[in-house]
Amino acid sequence: MRLKDQVAIVTGGSRGIGRGIVKAYAAEGAKVAFIYKGNQAAADSLVAEVTQAGGIAKAHQCDVANHDDALKVVEAVEAEWGPVNILVNNAGVIRDGLFVGMRPEEWNVVIQTNLGGTFNFCHAVAMKLARQRKGRIINISSVAAEHTNPGQTNYAASKGAINSFTRALAVELAGRSVTVNAIAPGFIETDMSENVRNKAGDLIKKMIPLKRLGQPDDIAKAAVFLASADAAYITGQVLTVDGGLSLGAVAV
Ligand SMILES: NC(=O)c1ccc[n+]([C@@H]2O[C@H](COP(=O)([O-])OP(=O)(O)OC[C@H]3O[C@@H](n4cnc5c(N)ncnc54)[C@H](OP(=O)(O)O)[C@@H]3O)[C@@H](O)[C@H]2O)c1
Numbered sequence: 001m002r003l004k005d006q007v008a009i010v011t012g013g014s015r016g017i018g019r020g021i022v023k024a025y026a027a028e029g030a031k032v033a034f035i036y037k038g039n040q041a042a043a044d045s046l047v048a049e050v051t052q053a054g055g056i057a058k059a060h061q062c063d064v065a066n067h068d069d070a071l072k073v074v075e076a077v078e079a080e081w082g083p084v085n086i087l088v089n090n091a092g093v094i095r096d097g098l099f100v101g102m103r104p105e106e107w108n109v110v111i112q113t114n115l116g117g118t119f120n121f122c123h124a125v126a127m128k129l130a131r132q133r134k135g136r137i138i139n140i141s142s143v144a145a146e147h148t149n150p151g152q153t154n155y156a157a158s159k160g161a162i163n164s165f166t167r168a169l170a171v172e173l174a175g176r177s178v179t180v181n182a183i184a185p186g187f188i189e190t191d192m193s194e195n196v197r198n199k200a201g202d203l204i205k206k207m208i209p210l211k212r213l214g215q216p217d218d219i220a221k222a223a224v225f226l227a228s229a230d231a232a233y234i235t236g237q238v239l240t241v242d243g244g245l246s247l248g249a250v251a252v
Contacts, residue, residue, distance in 0.1 A: 180236065
């Protein structure tokens, strides 16, 4: 077990990629506190699934965009399980639409959830990890930070900023043996990508050299690696996990 007795927080853990990360971390022996915003049924079913598999997971409801709520969740996790060792900032939303028609609310919610949520949870744990002189922060970015499509100015801006933030925070925390990395997924089969998959699923598959869409488990495996002792000498990196999509080649 690569994460035995570690205490992990995974934001946006109830569905999609985050759900895959929660299950993988629990299977590797971590106690996993995960954050969800509104879908309690999904959160409850994940706790039941992890428990049945012999793991430990607990759901915490909070909006990652709220700084005070982030502090409260981290305090609650530490009061129950002790110091947090691993933070995965995964909660994210899209509000796609061409820029000229984008409403300020659509810009703000994407920036405040994706980038603001990452800031809030990093802010809540960074000093604690620095004092422990160990820890892992993993931010879930996107290939859209570098290879974007029309209609995603807000989303691409949030993910590009997450990549820059990851490198900048890595430099600040490296002296305390705390690593900060990002994972940039390609097209992963989750609720978030459903609309795009319905419209252009076959075309997307042709753009992926490995000829399949990604699954949450593909990202979870990378997240386990980056949280593990094996990744102790890796920091400030953005690991792309996209089946080769961002290589820009046409699949043969
Ligand atoms: N799917 C892809 O193809 C893809 C590709 C690249 C990057 N990503 C990134 O991967 C991450 C996960 O995406 P996904 O596809 O798994 O999304 P998803 O299926 O839509 O799940 C999103 C999760 O985030 C939670 N969440 C959303 N807003 C929140 C908030 N304000 N506070 C707390 N929790 C919140 C949701 O909880 P509730 O259900 O309770 O709202 C849910 O657990 C995101 O950062 C996304 O940008 C996804």
